[in-house]
Amino acid sequence: MTAATAPVDPSHAFADFLACLEEADEYGAIEVATGLLDAGVPAERVLLDLVVPAQIEVGERWARNEWSVAQEHAATHISERVVAAIAGYADPRPTRGRIVVACMDGEWHALPPRLVAEVLRLRGWQVTFLGASVPAAHLVSYLHRHDAYAVALACALPMRLPYAHRMIEACRRSDVPVVVGGRGFGVDGRWARRLGVAWAADAPGAADLVADERALRRVPPADLSHLADHEYAGLVKRRSELIDSAVAELRARVPSVEDYTSAQWDATVGDLGYIVDSLAAAVYVDDPVLFTDFVAWLVTILASRGVPDTAVASTLGHYGHALRDFPRAGRFVALGAAATVATGGVRH
Numbered sequence: 001m002t003a004a005t006a007p008v009d010p011s012h013a014f015a016d017f018l019a020c021l022e023e024a025d026e027y028g029a030i031e032v033a034t035g036l037l038d039a040g041v042p043a044e045r046v047l048l049d050l051v052v053p054a055q056i057e058v059g060e061r062w063a064r065n066e067w068s069v070a071q072e073h074a075a076t077h078i079s080e081r082v083v084a085a086i087a088g089y090a091d092p093r094p095t096r097g098r099i100v101v102a103c104m105d106g107e108w109h110a111l112p113p114r115l116v117a118e119v120l121r122l123r124g125w126q127v128t129f130l131g132a133s134v135p136a137a138h139l140v141s142y143l144h145r146h147d148a149y150a151v152a153l154a155c156a157l158p159m160r161l162p163y164a165h166r167m168i169e170a171c172r173r174s175d176v177p178v179v180v181g182g183r184g185f186g187v188d189g190r191w192a193r194r195l196g197v198a199w200a201a202d203a204p205g206a207a208d209l210v211a212d213e214r215a216l217r218r219v220p221p222a223d224l225s226h227l228a229d230h231e232y233a234g235l236v237k238r239r240s241e242l243i244d245s246a247v248a249e250l251r252a253r254v255p256s257v258e259d260y261t262s263a264q265w266d267a268t269v270g271d272l273g274y275i276v277d278s279l280a281a282a283v284y285v286d287d288p289v290l291f292t293d294f295v296a297w298l299v300t301i302l303a304s305r306g307v308p309d310t311a312v313a314s315t316l317g318h319y320g321h322a323l324r325d326f327p328r329a330g331r332f333v334a335l336g337a338a339a340t341v342a343t344g345g346v347r348h
């Protein structure tokens with residue numbers, strides 16, 4: 001792909017761009033993007049109509065096991081370079097206050113908030129992008145030192161919501177208005193509402209929100225009275241024990257796991273932990289949908305890697321038994337088990 005052949009229509013450019021990501025053709029990808037800019041397509045549109053859908057497609061291909069983790073990493077790296085090239089090309093000068101954009105602690109999806117950061121920059125804000133996994137205490141001391149007008153926090157994984165909430169509260173104590181976004185808050189931002197924080201669906205939404213300080217601060221308070229049952233705290237306390245007992249149960253039920261490679265064990269133990277973390281997050285926001293969505297996603301991911309849905313169902317059976325003193329979590333686990341059947345049923 002050369003600049004001379006780069007098409008002007010973003011929908012055509014999309015296919016070319018994706019092909020460059022597939023072949024790890026960094027220079028070709030940059031040429032497609034800058035070709036659009038040269039043709040007069042605004043930088044914001046190139047970010048949102050080219051890079052965003054391409055990254056979403058990258059995720060779908062990884063999820064279907066069509067692309068390896070290495071291919072996904074290469075593609076994401078190229079998208080990051082493309083975003084930098086678009087930012088360099090547009091080179092806007094700030095005329096408005098400083099907005100700090102950061103990922104929640106433990107959150108490694110830095111590209112989505114980077115896209116948000118660039119759109120805010122294009123709209124005239126002075127943006128400081130802190131990148132992936134910023135510890136809450138460091139973020140807060142940064143906000144103190146640099147006179148931030150607002151902070152935009154990203155969370156891509158719903159299982160990280162309890163940590164997200166702690167971070168939001170820490171920023172609030174510094175009296176800096178917070179806007180959050182990312183898939184972690186649910187497609188319609190329902191879990192942001194539960195946590196009592198302003199939410200934007202996408203980068204333009206975030207730009208509109210920060211331009212209206214009253215709207216940013218006028219958010220109904222968090223609705224977390226259900227935490228009084230201490231189930232969330234109990235789940236966090238029992239996390240390691242639950243995972244260890246699930247491993248022991250798996251060994252007893254499926255003797256062939258003894259032949260697992262260390263990479264297979266890592267993945268299995270990781271998944272067992274994700275199940276507990278998603279359950280805990282669902283209990284935190286008191287929404288079983290968070291957990292059933294996660295279970296459906298896990299069943300689909302594992303199926304594309306040859307693992308039967310009964311594997312997840314058996315582990316949920318084990319967790320359900322271990323958590324019989326946790327009525328709310330137990331109900332969510334039962335709904336999760338039903339979701340394995342529904343998801344498996346769709347496939348067969």
Ligand code: B12
Pocket residue numbers: 052055056057058059060062063072073076106107108109110111112113115116152153154155156157158179180181182183199200201202203206294297
């Ligand atoms: C690249 C990628 C990674 C990279 C991230 C590198 C980087 N520099 O960003 C790496 C390899 C680190 C990674 C790791 C993991 N990932 Co990942 N990843 C992706 C992928 C393919 C693309 C992310 C992206 O750039 N999307 C494009 C953006 C622009 O889209 P978006 O997130 O929807 O963002 C829009 C809005 O949500 C909003 N928005 C987003 N952020 C913010 C922030 C603010 C403040 C605001 C206002 C708005 C906003 O605006 C955006 C533009 O409109 C996605 C697939 C996908 N569909 O997104 C999976 C995906 C997010 N990852 C996923 C998973 C599961 C993981 C891992 C758990 C995998 C594993 N087993 O290790 C780990 C978790 C690591 C961690 N603790 O954070 C799942 C999440 C599924 C779920 N339901 O929870 C996804 C959806 C893949 C999939 N299809 O299954 N991942």
